[in-house]
Structure formats: structure tokens, C-alpha cells
Amino acid sequence: MKALQYLNKYFSKYKWRILIGLLITILSKLLALQVPKIIGESFNVVEDYLKDKTIDIASVKKELLINVLIIIGVALLSGFFTFLMRQTLIVTSRLIEFDLKNEIYQQYQKLSLNFYKKNRTGDLMNRISDDVSKVRMYVGPAVMYTMNMIVLFAVGFTQMVQVDLKLTLYTLLPFPLLSISIFFLSKVIHKRSTIVQEYLSELTTFNQEFFSGINVVKSYGIEKLIIKDFDKISDMSKEKNIHLQKANALFFPLMLFLIGISNLIVIYVGGNQYINGEIQSGVIIEFIMYVNILTWPVAVVGWVTSMVQQAEASQARINEFLDQVPEIKNESETSTEIHGKVTFKDVTFTYDDTNITALKNINLTVNPGETLAILGNTGSGKSTIIELISRLYDTTKGTILLDDKPIEQGNLNDIRSQIGFVPQDPFLFSDTIGNNIKFGKEDATEDEIIEAAKNAVVHDNIIEFTNGYNTILGERGVTLSGGQKQRVSIARAIIKNPKILIFDDCLSAVDTETEEKILSNLEKVSKNKTTFIISHRVSSAKNAYKIIVLEEGEIIQQGTHNQLLTQEGYYKNLYEQQLLEKEN
Numbered sequence: 294m295k296a297l298q299y300l301n302k303y304f305s306k307y308k309w310r311i312l313i314g315l316l317i318t319i320l321s322k323l324l325a326l327q328v329p330k331i332i333g334e335s336f337n338v339v340e341d342y343l344k345d346k347t348i349d350i351a352s353v354k355k356e357l358l359i360n361v362l363i364i365i366g367v368a369l370l371s372g373f374f375t376f377l378m379r380q381t382l383i384v385t386s387r388l389i390e391f392d393l394k395n396e397i398y399q400q401y402q403k404l405s406l407n408f409y410k411k412n413r414t415g416d417l418m419n420r421i422s423d424d425v426s427k428v429r430m431y432v433g434p435a436v437m438y439t440m441n442m443i444v445l446f447a448v449g450f451t452q453m454v455q456v457d458l459k460l461t462l463y464t465l466l467p468f469p470l471l472s473i474s475i476f477f478l479s480k481v482i483h484k485r486s487t488i489v490q491e492y493l494s495e496l497t498t499f500n501q502e503f504f505s506g507i508n509v510v511k512s513y514g515i516e517k518l519i520i521k522d523f524d525k526i527s528d529m530s531k532e533k534n535i536h537l538q539k540a541n542a543l544f545f546p547l548m549l550f551l552i553g554i555s556n557l558i559v560i561y562v563g564g565n566q567y568i569n570g571e572i573q574s575g576v577i578i579e580f581i582m583y584v585n586i587l588t589w590p591v592a593v594v595g596w597v598t599s600m601v602q603q604a605e606a607s608q609a610r611i612n613e614f615l616d617q618v619p620e621i622k623n624e625s626e627t628s629t630e631i632h633g634k635v636t637f638k639d640v641t642f643t644y645d646d647t648n649i650t651a652l653k654n655i656n657l658t659v660n661p662g663e664t665l666a667i668l669g670n671t672g673s674g675k676s677t678i679i680e681l682i683s684r685l686y687d688t689t690k691g692t693i694l695l696d697d698k699p700i701e702q703g704n705l706n707d708i709r710s711q712i713g714f715v716p717q718d719p720f721l722f723s724d725t726i727g728n729n730i731k732f733g734k735e736d737a738t739e740d741e742i743i744e745a746a747k748n749a750v751v752h753d754n755i756i757e758f759t760n761g762y763n764t765i766l767g768e769r770g771v772t773l774s775g776g777q778k779q780r781v782s783i784a785r786a787i788i789k790n791p792k793i794l795i796f797d798d799c800l801s802a803v804d805t806e807t808e809e810k811i812l813s814n815l816e817k818v819s820k821n822k823t824t825f826i827i828s829h830r831v832s833s834a835k836n837a838y839k840i841i842v843l844e845e846g847e848i849i850q851q852g853t854h855n856q857l858l859t860q861e862g863y864y865k866n867l868y869e870q871q872l873l874e875k876e877n
């Protein structure tokens with residue numbers, strides 16, 4: 294129950310609703326437990342008449358009729374209160390479910406890239422959906438049935454004792470045995486349901502990866518292999534589920550067996566008491582009814598225990614993520630005004646997971662309004678520079694200054710809101726093209742969207758679609774070409790009008806003519822902005838204020854286009870090679 298203690302704050306938040314629920318539960322059960330009493334009394338009235346025929350039959354009949362009417366009234370009222378009880382307690386559980394999902398989602402947003410590299414998407418999705426559903430079963434039905442059971446037992450037991458203490462004790466004799474067996478069985482269920490949840494996550498992750506990589510699977514024709522792997526995991530998951538169900542299935546027979554014994558005890562002990570003249574026949578009927586009314590709450594003890602055990606396992610998995618401290622912390626809540634001067638001072642960076650030192654002693658300064666082009670072979674560290682400017686990672690050694698202040702001291706949200714980043718592999722949402730561009734600026738007008746698209750040289754492509762800017766992209770809609778995606782992504786960054794613009798090799802999929810148009814538009818758009826252009830092409834870099842060339846994480850060349858052409862080395866070779874390609 295340790296993990297579930299995390300939910301106490303939500304119980305406290307909704308304490309009034311829960312208290313009202315408890316009150317309604319007590320009322321409903323008080324009413325329901327009047328029925329055995331009235332039926333018992335009715336039997337006693339008939340028994341009294343059979344023993345003493347001088348009693349007026351009309352008054353006996355009248356009493357029976359009144360009892361029937363009371364039973365109907367009580368049953369209706371009790372039913373109404375049971376409805377209210379569900380409305381109060383189950384609705385509360387839905388509210389807690391909503392709050393918990395939001396909390397997990399916000400935590401997911403805060404966690405850094407490293408967390409996402411270590412944990413698989415399917416697992417993340419499972420914890421926020423399936424695990425939360427399991428937890429809801431605890432905060433809703435489990436709480437409701439427990440209250441139900443406690444009230445029924447407290448009220449029922451008091452009433453039974455008032456009628457006959459000896460018979461009550463005999464009737465409830467099997468119940469301690471019940472609690473002990475539940476205790477042991479629930480331990481087994483807890484263990485097995487943790488394993489089941491793990492396999493479910495594995496299955497979701499497998500499917501998510503398969504659907505994401507469907508192109509590769511189909512083009513390589515490896516469907517059979519995938520089905521075989523799926524079968525293997527699915528089979529294991531089935532085995533673990535069957536294993537769990539075996540334990541779950543033991544509950545009901547065990548309950549019914551013990552309840553049956555209670556019924557037999559009532560008949561045997563009560564029968565003897567009746568023969569000895571200690572009780573009337575109505576008491577036996579009343580007790581059989583009590584045992585049957587208490588059957589359900591006792592039977593659900595098993596179910597509730599298994600729900601709580603499963604919720605405990607799920608909440609432990611949720612807590613594991615909620616307890617993660619984001620590696621990149623926002624150190625400042627006060628707003629930071631950003632002008633865009635970026636300085637790297639002896640910056641070295643090593644990726645934790647691979648231990649690859651991607652940058653070594655990097656020193657550079659880019660002022661607002663300047664453009665820095667970064668070139669170099671693949672794996673030389675170009676994207677890493679960009680990731681450090683966006684604070685997706687913090688440096689291992691050295692400092693990055695933003696407007697001459699260490700970047701860690703600035704307000705992270707303000708910094709990121711002033712960065713327009715176009716990644717190497719652009720991602721567009723399953724939404725309209727317009728909304729995908731607007732993603733960079735929520736309140737953008739139609740004119741602004743069109744202007745951004747024109748600057749990114751993608752407007753003409755968009756208006757060719759029947760639905761223009763309202764064309765849906767992604768799974769249910771149009772698939773854009775690689776170059777179109779890159780340009781929509783550029784429009785998204787431009788519309789944001791940020792202080793820092795970053796283009797990570799995002800013109801690789803467009804032809805040189807379009808590239809030139811975009812670059813000349815960018816020159817206008819990026820006035821007064823700090824711009825970083827990563828590229829493998831000299832054409833993208835040549836107009837930059839400054840160019841740096843990286844090799845194995847170090848700057849091996851720097852200067853303007855003209856300066857670098859006078860030096861022997863990477864840049865000049867690349868220029869000549871690309872010139873030759875163009876001529877051919």
C-alpha cells in the first residue's frame with residue numbers, strides 16, 4: 294500500500310465528496326438491512342397465529358400487507374441511495390483519474406531528452422493510460438465497495454447481535470478463515486499482476502514501433518518475422534494472464550464455500566435453538582437473509598483486494614516516473630529578456646549513454662543579427678551544438694552564455710520561446726497544414742501563415758492541394774514530400790519571429806534553386822536575429838557572417854566564405870567538389 298499513499302492528496306482534495314458518499318452509503322445500507330428484520334417479524338406473526346388460532350386473522354393479514362408495503366418502500370429508497378452513492382463515489386474517481394493523468398502528462402513534458410531515450414514510447418503510453426485505469430479502480434469501485442462492506446458489516450452485525458448473540462457468533466465463525474485466505478491469495482495476485490502489466494507494456498511498445506516503422510517492415514518484406522515476434526510476446530503475455538486468472542478464479546469458489554457453511558450453521562444451530570424454544574422461526578429466516586446480504590460484500594473482498602493489489606503495482610510504476618527529477622531544470626522563474634548573443638566558452642560535451650564526446654573545447658561568439666554556418670562531416674558534432682543552445686542538454690565542461698549570462702541562469706521557457714528550431718528530421722502533426730505552421734505562434738492570422746509559407750517557398754505547393762491550408766496531414770491525410778515537410782517546418786519557425794533561428798540541415802531535401810530562394814528570404818526574415826545554419830552544402834553557408842568547420846567535435850576551420858577559400862582544407866575541398874558536381 295506504500296505506492297498508493299501517493300493518492301492521499303487527491304482523497305484530501307475531494308474529501309467532502311467522499312464524506313457525502315459515505316453518508317449516503319450508510320443511509321442506503323441502514324435501509325437495506327431493515328428488510329430481513331421485517332421479513333423475520335412477518336414470519337413470527339404467522340407463527341404466533343398458527344400457535345394461537347384465537348388471534349384475529351384480519352389483523353394478521355393487515356400486518357403482513359403493511360410489512361410488504363414497507364419492504365417495497367424501503368427497497369425503493371435503498372435503491373435510490375445506492376444510485377446516489379455510485380454517482381458520488383464513481384464520479385470522484387473519474388475526477389481523480391483526470392487529475393492524475395494531467396499530473397503525469399505535465400511530468401512527461403518536464404522530463405528531458407535522456408529520459409525519453411531510456412524509456413520506450415509504448416511504456417510511457419501504458420503508464421498514462423492502462424496503469425491510470427487500474428489506479429482508478431482503487432480510488433473508485435474499491436473505495437466504494439470497501440465502504441459498502443464496512444457499513445453492511447457494522448450495521449448487520451449490530452442488528453444480528455441484538456437478535457441473538459450465540460447464533461451471530463456461530464454464523465460468523467467462518468469469516469476469520471476467509472480473511473486469512475484472502476491475505477495469502479492477494480499476495481500472489483499482486484506479484485502476478487505486476488508481471489502482467491510489464492508484458493502489456495512490452496506488447497504496446499512492440500506494436501507502437503511496428504506501426505511507426507511500417508514502411509521499413511513492408512519494403513523489406515519482413516511481416517512474417519514481425520508476426521512471429523509478436524506471437525512470442527503475445528504468447529508470454531497470455532501465459533502470464535492465465536497464471537493471474539488462476540489465482541483470481543480461486544476467490545469466488547472460496548467465498549461461496551464459506552458462505553454456504555455459514556448458511557448450514559444458521560440452519561443447524563438456529564434449528565436446535567428453535568426446537569429448544571430459545572428463538573422463533575422468523576429469526577432463522579432473518580439470519581439466512583443476513584448471511585445472503587453479507588455474501589456480496591464478502592465476495593467482493595477478494596475482488597477489491599485484487600483491485601487494490603493491481604492498483605498498487607500500477608501506481609508504483611507511475612510513481613517511478615513521477616519521482617524522476619528532470620535533468621534540465623528551470624533555475625529562474627523571473628522572465629528573461631533575450632537579445633540573442635550566443636557565446637560558447639571552452640565547451641565540452643559528452644553524451645551520458647554512449648560516452649561519446651561530441652564536442653571538445655568549443656569557443657565561439659555569435660551576435661544578434663549575425664549568421665553562423667556550421668559545416669562538417671556526419672557525426673562531427675554539428676547537431677550537438679544546437680541541442681546545447683536549446684538547453685536540451687547541459688554542457689559537461691565549459692559555459693554557454695546567452696546575452697553574456699550563463700544559459701542555466703535564464704528562464705528556460707523564455708529561452709525556448711525565443712528559439713525557432715527546424716530539426717533535421719521535421720515532425721508534422723496529424724492536423725491541417727495551417728495549424729502545423731501556426732504551431733509556432735498560436736494567435737497567428739491567416740495572412741501571417743501565408744507570409745511565412747511564402748518565405749519558406751512552400752505556399753505554391755500548398756495552394757495546389759484541393760483544401761489548401763486546410764489540408765489534413767499525416768495518418769488520415771496527405772503525405773508531404775521530404776522537401777515539402779522541411780519547408781512547412783521552416784515556415785513554423787519563421788512565423789514565431791524568435792530572436793534565435795536554428796536550421797539543422799533542413800534544406801537537404803530541396804533542390805538548389807529552391808534552396809537559394811529560401812536563403813534569400815531568410816536573409817530578410819532573419820535581420821536582427823541570431824541565425825545558425827547547419828549544412829553539408831557550401832551554397833547554404835557561403836553568405837553567412839561566419840562559417841565554422843567541425844571535425845570530431847573540434848573547430849578545425851573558421852572565417853568567412855572568402856577567407857576559407859584562401860585556406861587549404863575541408864571547406865575549399867567541399868566548395869570545389871560541389872562546384873564540379875554542379876557543372877556536370
Ligand SMILES: Nc1ncnc2c1ncn2[C@@H]1O[C@H](COP(=O)(O)OP(=O)(O)OP(=O)(O)O)[C@@H](O)[C@H]1O
Binds near residue numbers: 647650669673717
Ligand atoms: N542523443 C545522442 N546520444 C548519444 N550519442 C549521440 C546522440 N546524438 C549524437 N550522438 C553522437 O555524438 C556525435 C555527434 O553527433 P551529432 O549529431 O552532433 O553530429 P552531426 O555533425 O550533427 O551529424 P550529422 O551531420 O550526421 O547530423 C556522434 O558520434 C553521435 O553518434
